Amino acid sequence: MAGIKALISLSFGGAIGLMFLMLGCALPLYNQYWPLFVLFFYVLSPIPYCIARRLVDDTDAMSNACKELAIFLTTGIVVSAFGLPIVFARARLIEWGACALVLTGNTVIFATIFGFFLVFGSNDDFSWQQW
Amino acid sequence: MAGFLDNFRWPECECIDWSERRNAVASVVAGVLFFTGWWIMIDAAVVYPKPEQMNHAFHTCGVFSTLAFFMINAVSNAQVRGDSYESGCLGRTGARVWLFIGFMLMFGSLIASMWILFGAYVTQNTNVYPGLAVFFQNALIFFSTLIYKFGRTEELWG
Numbered sequence: 469m470a471g472i473k474a475l476i477s478l479s480f481g482g483a484i485g486l487m488f489l490m491l492g493c494a495l496p497l498y499n500q501y502w503p504l505f506v507l508f509f510y511v512l513s514p515i516p517y518c519i520a521r522r523l524v525d526d527t528d529a530m531s532n533a534c535k536e537l538a539i540f541l542t543t544g545i546v547v548s549a550f551g552l553p554i555v556f557a558r559a560r561l562i563e564w565g566a567c568a569l570v571l572t573g574n575t576v577i578f579a580t581i582f583g584f585f586l587v588f589g590s591n592d593d594f595s596w597q598q599w
Numbered sequence: 600m601a602g603f604l605d606n607f608r609w610p611e612c613e614c615i616d617w618s619e620r621r622n623a624v625a626s627v628v629a630g631v632l633f634f635t636g637w638w639i640m641i642d643a644a645v646v647y648p649k650p651e652q653m654n655h656a657f658h659t660c661g662v663f664s665t666l667a668f669f670m671i672n673a674v675s676n677a678q679v680r681g682d683s684y685e686s687g688c689l690g691r692t693g694a695r696v697w698l699f700i701g702f703m704l705m706f707g708s709l710i711a712s713m714w715i716l717f718g719a720y721v722t723q724n725t726n727v728y729p730g731l732a733v734f735f736q737n738a739l740i741f742f743s744t745l746i747y748k749f750g751r752t753e754e755l756w757g
Contacts, residue, residue, distance in 0.1 A: 532622060533675070536622050536623070536625075536626040536751060537626075539623055539626040539627060539630065540626045540627075540629055540630040540633075540747065541630070542630070543626070543627045543629075543630025543631055543634070544630045544633065544634040547630065547631055547634040547635055547638065548634055548638065551634070551635075551638035551641070551642075554638075554642070555638065555641055555642050555645055558642055558645065558646055559645045559646065
């Protein structure tokens with residue numbers, strides 16, 4: 469049951485985050501769809517860590533270096549997802565209010581992705597009874 | 600009066616073992632610094648698109664800093680000491696030369712960015728923000744390199 473509750477709350481978090489993003493784009497006050505480019509960063513963010521986990525086992529000497537590179541790149545993708553709306557607002561493509569909404573949505577989405585990895589990430593004690 | 604803070608201890612937080620997480624924290628901090636530096640430069644390039652405001656050649660410093668970041672972090676400290684089992688394709692001396700060139704590129708880019716800030720912006724009485732952006736990009740990449748290289752411990756690498 470813990471697995472189901474976590475999954476539902478994570479999907480709720482994801483929905484709220486995407487809601488903030490869409491509000492930042494679709495409100496009649498703003499009506500600019502440039503912020504949708506952060507979706508690219510949302511999709512990209514789990515990829516380095518997943519690749520690193522699949523590529524090396526834990527006992528290898530170089531596995532930690534690979535994982536740290538993956539953490540570095542993931543942090544970069546997260547920073548880029550925050551930087552892009554700010555640069556859009558500075559270039560006056562979107563309003564600062566829309567930027568604030570998109571940044572809030574970013575925070576919620578990345579917290580959701582991070583929570584997903586925390587709850588469902590570790591394969592050590594994976595048991596089928598979770599479901 | 601002297602030494603009255605000697606017995607002061609921070610409140611203990613037992614929940615997280617920071618020594619285990621040192622590498623991950625260093626990677627995160629280095630990532631934040633590195634990419635913040637690049638986004639500062641992207642912001643300056645977007646807000647000041649004309650070459651009179653920011654000469655496009657100033658991007659070179661950031662490019663060389665990034666190249667130096669990857670050169671410096673490509674060799675592990677064990678390779679440079681000669682401790683690891685396999686010597687890699689360049690050997691110990693090759694690793695040292697590679698690291699030397701990497702640090703030279705890094706310091707050169709940092710000094711060039713300071714020169715750009717002062718020579719092309721501060722002394723010319725123009726808007727100084729693009730010069731600051733070039734400087735902060737290279738300074739942040741420099742600190743990110745240091746943290747990524749020396750903030751991680753290789754003892755955990757087995």
